[in-house]
Amino acid sequence: MDAIRTYVERNRARHEQELAEWVAVPSVSATGEGMPEAAEHARLLVESSGLTPRIVETGGWPLVTGHAPGPDGSPHVVIYGHYDVQPPGPLGEWDSPPFQASIRDGRMYGRGTGDNKGQHLAQLLALRALRDQGGLPCSVTVVLDGEEEIGSPHLTDTLASLREEIDADLAVWSDGPVHDAYEPTVSLGVRGALSFEIIVRGGNTALHSGNWGNVAPNPAWELVWLLASMRGPDGRIAMRGHDAGVTPLTSQERDALRALPVDTAAVLAGAGLDRMDAYPAPDGADPADGPGYNERLALPTFSINSLSCLDGDDHRTVIPAVAVARCDMRLACGQRVKTVQDAVRAHVQAHLPHAEVRFKVGMEPSRTLPDAPFAEAVVRGVGDAAGKPALLVPAQGGSLPIAALTDGLGLPCYGIPLANVDERNHAPNENLELRRFHEGIVTAASALLSIAGAQR
Ligand SMILES: [Zn+2]
Structure with a gap:
């Protein structure tokens, strides 16, 4: 050497x-x-x-x-x-x-x-x-x-x-x-990754919220309701079947993850955060036994990357014509892009059938x-x-x-x-x-x- x-x-x-x-x-x-x-x-x-x-x-x-x-x-x-x-x-x-x-x-x-x-x-x-x-x-x-x-x-x-x-x-x-x-x-x-857009359309143009409020369905509200049905405030991803095949970490892997040095408070503070995201403890476990910082990086995620109504930055009192959520999911070991796509599609179909899903990048874990x-x-x-x-x-x-x-x-x-x-x-x-x-x-x-x- x-x-x-x-x-x-x-x-x-x-x-x-x-x-x-x-x-x-x-x-x-x-x-x-x-x-x-x-x-x-x-x-x-x-x-x-x-x-x-x-x-x-x-x-x-x-x-x-x-x-x-x-x-x-x-x-x-x-x-x-x-x-x-x-x-x-x-x-x-x-x-x-x-x-x-x-x-x-x-x-x-x-x-x-x-x-x-x-x-x-x-x-x-x-x-x-x-x-x-x-x-x-x-x-x-x-x-x-x-x-x-x-x-x-x-x-x-x-x-x-x-x-x-x-x-x-x-x-x-x-x-x-x-x-x-x-x-x-x-x-x-x-981890693998899957990115996609969810597009919800309303009228053919933005509509006056006084003349059309309570009459025209609002695609932004529909999109928000849909997203709320996909992941709960406790961090649980609610799309049935998205985690099919997830292979639990072996004890050796878990030990290696726990051995990685991390000062969670300092990492959070460095990013301007005072708390971790909600993430559920495994079924039946004490919530205090929820996954630590390093383990979370090995688990599936569902993130909203951006929300928009494609209506510019100015605040106008309208019901938007289109609402778009850009999202990604990180896939843990054993998840498959195709299975996760199917779960997203089925969930959207069941909850808001007129929403359109466009898949973009898909990468296996x-x-x-x-x-x-x-x-x-x-x-x-x-x-x-x-x-x-x-x-x-x-x-x-x-x-x-x-x-x-x-x-x-x-x-x-x-x-x-x-x-x-x-x-x-x-x-x-x-x-x-x-x-x-x-x-x-x-x-x-x-x-x-x-x-x-x-x-x-
Ligand atoms: Zn790169």
Whole structure:
């Protein structure tokens, strides 16, 4: 590992330059901005890291893959990342242009620095470092998704078509931030996600509330009643069947969740909150035994993201023509997108049949158990690089298309997040602490070395 550290230290300026150049290539999958150039740039990065690159058509934005064989009999590791980024958002809120890397106070700012270019580049540079120091310890297949930020609609099918040539033993991915406590972290599971809009229509235009009140049905009231029927004030999600298949956490997972350091009061205060959301204790349990902060991040959610009447911001005394709720649900392990969609549709049909539901992104949850093959090796490798034991996060709050690897390819999957907690991904002034970028290269290399040494 000392040789790897020296290599990383020696090449700091060059690596930062490569990240800056990568950030400068826009790759907004939602709008298409820069995508063809980005796929080509990703291909070149994969190639310059010593892998045989390939652009794989998906029906949407392509996957960029790369493969390099390791020693005979060594494990075969898939490294997953994504080269697309979120749209830059309100440009006025950026302190420097989103697609022009800018270094301030030890951080590189720019769209994609943390999510995900800095993180998969660290993985690629780790491969380069290992080759430079005598060769890859494992066989490696890199998979860079071009559609993660739009829900990876083609990933599962495309990977299934590559199943035979991939034929791997495990997958690792680097995305999202390290645990709040700034400890080295290994994530085992990610929640799924389903987003949708509920649209309720009234008259063909907004109507005068004096002339039409009590006569014209009000779509905003109807929408509010419908939403209130979907989740109660005690936090219980009332849509029958939405949680079909939810697999309870194993005692090992529960222990790992409880072991994660968290100062709940401080976390809440930091977000300007003085209370937690209501969440019911399991049936029959004392409400005081309700789930704690970390456990809640492993449970299903139902959030209203926004409510609007599409009538502008001014206050007019009208009955609106249309009311819209944008919602999302995070899916716990065992839930299925299709089942949850059916439950939402059936609930709306039963309570407000003229409401329209439009489903948007759907992502399955993914789970790897703490005693799955290579788990120990990955945790050890990440801890070795940091000089202290890595935290194990059985289920992380956010969503990633990892089910394409766990369920689709049957691989145990390990997340090694490298970004700072305040990376501001998806927001203006996205950034990556450069020391974490460089340290991330060491961490990724250490994980591969540890995997190579593991009993299969
Ligand atoms: Zn993202």
